[in-house]
Amino acid sequence: MSGMKLTFNGPADGWKQGLPLGNGRLGAVAHGGAAGETWCVTEATYWSGRAEPPATPSRGKADVAAMRELFYAGDYAAGEEMASRLLQAEKGNFGTNLSLCDVVLSFGGGAPSEDAGAGLVRGLNLEEAIYRADFASPASPGISRELLASHPDNVLAARLWSGADSAGGVTFALRLEGRTDRFEAEVSGEGALAFTSQATETMHSDGTCGVLARGAVKIVARGGTVAAADGAIVVDDADEAYVYFAVETDYLQPDGSWAQAAAGRAEAAAAKGYAAIRAAHIADYRALYARVEADFGDSGASALPLGERTRRLREGHDDPQLFALFFQYGRYLTIAGSRADSVLPMHLQGIWNDGEANRMAWSCDYHLDVNTEMNYYPTEAANLAECHAPLMRYVERLAEAGRATAQAYYGSVGWVAHVFSNAWGFTSPGWHYSWGLNVTGGLWIANQLRLHYEYGLDERFLRDTAYPVLKEAARFYLDYMTVHPEYGWLVTGPSNSPENSFYTEGGAERSYTLSMGPTMDQSLVRDLFEFCASASERLGADEALRERLREAIALLPPLRVGANGGLQEWLMDYGEAQPDHRHLSHLYALYPGNQITPQGTPELSEAARKTLTSRMRDEGLEDVEFTLALFAANFARLHDGGRAYDQLSYLIGELCFDNLLTYSKAGIAGAETNIFVADGNFGGAAAIAEMILQSHAGEIHLLPALPEQWRTGRMTGLRAKGNAQVDLVWRDGELAEAAIHAFAPLRTVVRYGGQALPVALETGGSRRFDRAAFLAGEQAR
Template identity: 30%
Template sequence: MKKNILLFLLIFSSFCQAKELNKIYSLWYDRPAYNRGGDFSKEISRGYPYDEDWEHWSLPIGNGYMGANLFGRTDVERIQLSEKTMANKGAYGQGGFTNFAEIYLDIHHNYAKNYKRELRLNDAVSTVSYQHEDILYSREYFANYPSNIIAVKLKANRPGSISFKVRPVLPYLHPYNKEKTGRTGVVKVEKDLITMQGEVQYFNLAYECQIKVINHGGELKNTEDGCISIQHADSTILLITAGTSYQLRESVFLLPPEEKCKGNEHPHNNISARIAEAVRKGYEELLKEHTADYQNLFSRVDLCLDKNVPSIPTDQLLKSYQKGKSSSYLEELFFQYGRYLLIASSRAGSLPPNLQGGWNQYEYAPWSGGYWHNINVQMNYWPVFNTNLAELFIPYVEYNETYRKAAMRNATNYIKKNNPEALNPQEGENGWTIGTGATAYGIGAPGGHSGPGTGGFTTKLYWDYYDFTRDRQILENHTYPALLGMAKFLSKTLKPDANGLLLADPSSSPEQRHNGAHYQTKACTFDQGMIWENFRDLLEASKILKRKDSFTKIIEKQITLLDPVHIGESGQLKEYREENKYSDIGDPIHRHISHLCLLYPGTLINGTTPEWLNAARVALDKRGDRPGIWKGWPMAHRLNTWARLKDGNRAYTLYNLILTEGVMENLWSLCPPFQIDANFGGTAGVAEMLLQSHEGYIEPLAALPDAWKDGSYNGLVARGNFEVSATWKEGKASEFNILSRKGEICRIKYTGIGQAKIIDSNGKSVKYHNTGDNIIEFKTKQGETFCIQL
């Protein structure tokens, strides 16, 4: 599989050369982050102590493997370190993402002038600068992916001015105990190297972090309290890396906790080699390597809604926006921030981004910091394809295909329990399944508050992986096997009713309650609809690959008997077949809008089903924009569904709500507490407003709001692997540019496009066919750009 992934990376990157963005995007502040410590009076889903300062004010950097939160302090700087495989028993016994280490820099500059801390999204470099006693001090931080190193540089404009102490701390250490929540750890200092080592009891997980301290000038010495002191240096560099004995392999999901990491290599040798190579390269080469790698991804997409860049700090800009003062720059910034966070938390070879992305300061991350499959992990990847970052989906592919064997076992057990008559005794023929909860160490099966449709919801990502890239190797090696295995499972969850329809039984609409309990039924809209999506995608994949067998024929019949969509007495798309009026069953303003997954990210409800579209609109409107206390991801899903309804102004209202009610000072999204998914869902929603392609044609500016009357974008991607750019004024497009990355026929819809002029890369006019309804189509060549002038 890795050979195929590497080939895809080479081919895909050839289409995606870095471009210069129209402006600098940065989060910046005129004071350090607070660091007042955790509040032990609050416990958020066992994620304690609650640390408002970490969640609201610290700035995140990451390279997929590691994440660091930076506080930018002048007295005692705090660098909080995370590593995604670092886990304890967790809230549910399946493993929980936990804080790796704290690194303090005792600088003791207790006052500062002209202070500024910044996170530049254009190059993923964070900086701090200030004056103390008439000396200008500055710090620079970045997380390098190719070398898996976090680098920090401290310098001043006067030689010999850098004096501080590096003080490492291993948090949440406990003796081994019968509950198996123990964690050991020691800190060793030898010359210019700090080593932090220990083990986590529950998984017999070894972990290690090394910090190499390189001083230029001055004096470096070890202190009695296990720290490194720098005195009167011209500059100092810290090289940081961390890892555990975790290995992503099938046994992690099949063995009991104490055996999951048994026999694995201790991380010491790999970490030592990483540090040695980073020292050999040197700081400047590491920075150059990081910048080139990162910008190749980030610079692919440019969005311009306003040419002005505000001159006030980000927290003040956000506060002003929340009081009603518009800022297109902030809206652009949040869009690009989602892309930045995805690059920082999802790289090949690392685990996927979890509920907290790749950052966590708690002993027990809220809800275990896992991969929740009833919307959260899917939302993490909603912007990956349409914002031109397709290779960032590889971590989920690697994760999913590694847990697949355990998922097959879960599927067999599920069918044995719920529909034994459909059980196939042959190994693997019951397919695979996934429930809501999953971590780096374990996965669940459907049940409780989410039904079997969760699997179809997940394989939708696999179909989009192919549909956006049109890479046949992806289809053959990854998409088709995922779809086929899931279809084999889902086909066995269906039972015939008296009318000959096939109904998922048991069935649950995720997390919805009725009369105080999770409501279980037959054939809720979410389950039936996601089964339909999986079957439809499998049949399409089979057609492309020319694979037709007896099972394909079964699916061809079963898909016609699903009957997934029903309209109620209130004109609403029903969540349950048995409901009559809206809110007969469940919470009427529930955070989940699972029955509307058929509209987004599904495609069953679309422009060819106007009655269903209207019913979806009614249900979405009645669900409301504010789902109780829940902000963040519930608003982000609503944003994307309103975009699919082509209602740009209502979609914009949701985007505005995310920024006004669901975002903290560091622009992290608030659920509450902090969850990363709305950052990704918000970015996906903006892209969906500006470009849609799920109906068999490209539709730029499909849900353009009145608030964005003038603007442009470059580099968004449509299905068929077309890279699209657009320019508009007073709400009307003047030009589209289409880069055909696979050479397929281009179909595009826009009002008045039948009168457009199309010019190819050589300046020659291109003939096109006007199919009516403001849709045209024309032939393309791979690698050629076509300019459509309106």
């Protein structure tokens, strides 16, 4: 689709104005101007740290029972003190994903100088996943370049040529600068560099442990000369030049064959040639990207540079196609960051980072209390199910590691993980109970397996992956949970509601974080038990477990409305110590869950709306990228397109860098500067999909939260649960036409406005609708 480009006039002044590329493992952010360019290179498995066994003085069930008695008796201070001694892990060599190196290009052979970049136009074409920096006029003859991250060939590949198309106009030097202390590069042959490095740092580990990496750069020039000088490769007076970059690490590779892999890939890429690599890259990328088209109507702003468009959005100008661009950018980042064969899923920064987060108490890791999940929230609906695969495999490994943690900390069977994890399978509670004792963090991320199955209905995946992992999680909670002595409900605890705090009836002198049965826990456990019971019946397995699950479901607490009219965040109606808190975890039952729906539970829906609007009104509400995305998605579930649009407009206009990557503001969770966090991009894309199409609670809902600003548009290729695909066209704010295509037998209800129509389709069947069909209450065509 035309217009799906991020375009800028002038140079990129650093990483936060650069443009990201990736192939699911190897990432780069390109920034620079007429005098030089830098590619900040990252690699998904380049982690510091190492695997360490769970260690706790807890005696398991006996100590957990003693803690619970304190909470039941209202002695929260003593309960939290005991938890701090017994249910709090050491950080140890947790580690972080680190930036690998910078590829520094100095044009004209000298060091980069102050650069106005007159006539330079930079852009990222989402249709082809190619970055290009070029010159608008022959009067500004600089070096043009094109850069891509090839998934088929697993290399970064670039072409450089004279902006004036003159022979012999390409002169530059290329050198490598390591982003970690243990980095060495050397000339390894004609037009070649080789490097070795280790991912070490001292903020999140002891500075001695981390993966090893070896990489290679190969330069091929047409015309001119290629030579080595002072550890760099220098190209003089070439007609054009090509650069190929490859890297490999020893992560999960116990033998030594990995060490030569990068050099072999760089040489193979040079032999194949840039044109062939480019063609294979585009074909491979478009096989995923081209499945979905989005057009929300062009207000005339699409031709403007991106910075001008976001400025106009902040000033209140309509630019509906900017939201379509943001949606497709989220899909682009998903493809760039997570492919079917990626070794690890995306972390807080996807697969990119400039090192800022690594200096903080939090890092480029896996936050299991919404952020990692949010990275994958749009994946299924946005027709990128294959990109979900790395997370599925990661959860399997997490479940295996979590068995030891379940036994060590709780004396329970099954598996558990808490708030943070890493490349090494960390599943223990975090190093402070106030945020680290989130006993359903692993379950939250494992819920993505259920989501993947519900969209694709892959019976083999259910039998071999989703059910075995979730069944063992269910066994843990059946063993771990306890009956509340006052209410008779089956509850978790001690646990927190990420990452919030409350006041008890005793007053506001001290706030607490731990309690029995937080709402988030109960919502997740209910979904888990119901899914496992249903899957057990479908697979004809574990009848005894199925009966235990059904008995347990009957004992789970109901969702409750508090005295203030909002949805209770905890089992008790505690006072909110932080009513402006950035996390909205207790609204999981509304989104991404479906225990709360406007049609099915109107009272709870209004309570959820009250919670949202109350937090929005508070002057202390933190400007956080993932919170804005959650606000938008939750309002979409409440069919409030206007408020969903407002949240997205703020996210795009106020919480994005110039390159449209979302960020967390300085000061939040100790951050010293604005830090890129990918979940805003992915969460925002998921919220846009929810505004156009929803498929949950046994229904497919067309245009459930269409805002006034998107009066006319179309989206094709969105997926719905039940292995279906939906195309939509709307005009003047009303449905014009919709088509549903079934890739498995489909029995559902299709809703538009206040009308609902039953639909039954066999595999390969399609059905079309228009607005008149719903008005008449009957099916069209």
